[in-house]
Amino acid sequence: MSIQQCKKILRKTKRCQSIIEQDTGIKCTDTADLMHVLQNLVICNAGLSTGLRPQGVLETIGNVGNVSEIIMLPGKSFCFLSCPTIDDSQRIFDRLHGKAKLGQNQGVVYLSFCKDLPKFENPWDSSISPLGLIVIRDFISEEEEEILQKCVNWSEGENSGKELKHRQVKHFGYEFRYGTNDVDSDKPLMEKIPEECQILWQRMQEKHPDIDWPIPDQLTVNKYSPGQGIPPHCDTHSAFSGPIVSLSLGSDVVMDFRSASGENSSVFLPRRSLLLMTGESRYNWTHGITPRCMDIVPSGSDNASLTVLKRSTRISFTFRKLRQGECDCNYARFCDTKKRQREEKSLELAEIAAKVEEENVHKIYNEIAQHFSETRHSPWPKVAEFIANLPVGSSLVDIGCGNGKYLVAREDIVKIGCDRSEGLLKVCQERQLNSFLCDCLELPIRDSSVSACISIAVIHHLASEERRIQAVKEMGRILERSGRGLIYVWAKNQEADKKKSSYLRQNRKLNKKPIEEVPESENQQNDEELPLPIHTNRTQFLHRDILVPWKLRDGSDNPKTFLRFYHVFEEGELEELCSKVNGIKVTQSYYDQGNWCAIFEKI
Numbered sequence: 001m002s003i004q005q006c007k008k009i010l011r012k013t014k015r016c017q018s019i020i021e022q023d024t025g026i027k028c029t030d031t032a033d034l035m036h037v038l039q040n041l042v043i044c045n046a047g048l049s050t051g052l053r054p055q056g057v058l059e060t061i062g063n064v065g066n067v068s069e070i071i072m073l074p075g076k077s078f079c080f081l082s083c084p085t086i087d088d089s090q091r092i093f094d095r096l097h098g099k100a101k102l103g104q105n106q107g108v109v110y111l112s113f114c115k116d117l118p119k120f121e122n123p124w125d126s127s128i129s130p131l132g133l134i135v136i137r138d139f140i141s142e143e144e145e146e147i148l149q150k151c152v153n154w155s156e157g158e159n160s161g162k163e164l165k166h167r168q169v170k171h172f173g174y175e176f177r178y179g180t181n182d183v184d185s186d187k188p189l190m191e192k193i194p195e196e197c198q199i200l201w202q203r204m205q206e207k208h209p210d211i212d213w214p215i216p217d218q219l220t221v222n223k224y225s226p227g228q229g230i231p232p233h234c235d236t237h238s239a240f241s242g243p244i245v246s247l248s249l250g251s252d253v254v255m256d257f258r259s260a261s262g263e264n265s266s267v268f269l270p271r272r273s274l275l276l277m278t279g280e281s282r283y284n285w286t287h288g289i290t291p292r293c294m295d296i297v298p299s300g301s302d303n304a305s306l307t308v309l310k311r312s313t314r315i316s317f318t319f320r321k322l323r324q325g326e327c328d329c330n331y332a333r334f335c336d337t338k339k340r341q342r343e344e345k346s347l348e349l350a351e352i353a354a355k356v357e358e359e360n361v362h363k364i365y366n367e368i369a370q371h372f373s374e375t376r377h378s379p380w381p382k383v384a385e386f387i388a389n390l391p392v393g394s395s396l397v398d399i400g401c402g403n404g405k406y407l408v409a410r411e412d413i414v415k416i417g418c419d420r421s422e423g424l425l426k427v428c429q430e431r432q433l434n435s436f437l438c439d440c441l442e443l444p445i446r447d448s449s450v451s452a453c454i455s456i457a458v459i460h461h462l463a464s465e466e467r468r469i470q471a472v473k474e475m476g477r478i479l480e481r482s483g484r485g486l487i488y489v490w491a492k493n494q495e496a497d498k499k500k501s502s503y504l505r506q507n508r509k510l511n512k513k514p515i516e517e518v519p520e521s522e523n524q525q526n527d528e529e530l531p532l533p534i535h536t537n538r539t540q541f542l543h544r545d546i547l548v549p550w551k552l553r554d555g556s557d558n559p560k561t562f563l564r565f566y567h568v569f570e571e572g573e574l575e576e577l578c579s580k581v582n583g584i585k586v587t588q589s590y591y592d593q594g595n596w597c598a599i600f601e602k603i
């Protein structure tokens, strides 16, 4: 072999190797040195997609060395061989690499060694099959198949053979609207389900008297050319009731099912079979057909081996019954009715939360601003330390800056504060500190534009978890890469290592009493059950969502009491909250004088 030829083989092999590595994560090598003499081989440029079959591999390679396993991946132009000994793999490599052809229509093969083999998940091996799924083979005769295929006039009618991206469709009874995934029950089509389908209903009842199958009033006919398919979906729960029934005409196909919890199952639908999706398979699994020209299906009497089936044009008749009213299934994941209800509930909760914050946070801080500010002078040491450690020239935003006590440190960084309370901002402005009015749920600051931000005793005033997450999301959003955020929130537990926090220590008398146990049910977040419990100041917190009194002494004998909303945090809750925000990573968390604290980094 000339040097030129050797170089060409090397070049081509390298190109294939990089594709294989990208596709499977498996590293290949063409040098069989001591470190790399391996029992597994890759045929780099021939596989199922180039028309190679296991038989073809064995015919040529089997004469050179022994092969114990051939792994061919669907749709791939490479495949893997496992040999019983290193001698076998070495011999096959030496004799065939860059020289031999595997069968008539194949080019010269390029081989490589590899250490690992792909974990080929054979979907047919899995014992999982969607519950409630029934496939009745030979449900109709060949004559009936022909009659049914002919009864669809693809070029006439109100919705004559619409061309979708991956297939052609025609509806009868009612049109399925792909934009909204539903049916307009007020707009029945002139074209009803063809008479020719009548034979199916009675047969259905005879074969499965156990299933309550209402006579369908909607039919979708799908026409798939080889290479076409239908994306995974769950037929809209609220649009149709009862089972979904699909008749396969013209070609076999494999339908892929995936459950709400991520299990996969492949189901073989032979031509002229009837597929019934009831119960879980209807409501808790998606179904779809991968667009390809061939399917790999089990073969042999015991289904132990796989074979490739070429698809031809397949026409399916999917029968459904329109639903009156909402879906009442017990499967939340794909249920549009449940999703809508969840969204409504969450909107309602968000409204309640916003109202609580308005009444029990914003209004109050405005009224107590001056007094509050007078009680807040000294920076907390660990917050000061965080600021002190920022590199010179950093930019720092104090979100919920209050009277601006953290905006006075350091002249060598850019500092700006913001707060929701105009009253507190006035204090900042009197002190000539950079500050502006805004809500921590919506910061008027550009993405990735600051090096650090702090939120000290702020997000515990937000009255729902979604809103607390949103506040952390905003912090993550404005931070530049590697930028750092610091959050302090009140801890429910005001005692660490048998030491009471300074908050508790200020009331010796009350805190001599042992802490009352609160039943778990009372200890829950109770957004719905307003009014909230009122906390006794300087005592352990008994609930997570509470109203904390602020006594405003105005010189008179009757100090005015304001009730501020607080969500006090359990241990680990702040970290968990941060983990729900993409793009940030908690690097440190600690307890500091009755507060849970977390430092995170933008990644």
Ligand SMILES: O=C(O)CCC(=O)C(=O)O
Residues within 6 Å of the ligand: 220, 222, 230, 235, 246, 247, 287, 316, 318
């Ligand atoms: O082609 C099939 O058998 C299924 C069609 C389908 O799932 C649908 O139209 O919703």
Ligand SMILES: [Fe+2]
Residues within 6 Å of the ligand: 233, 234, 235, 287
């Ligand atoms: Fe479907």
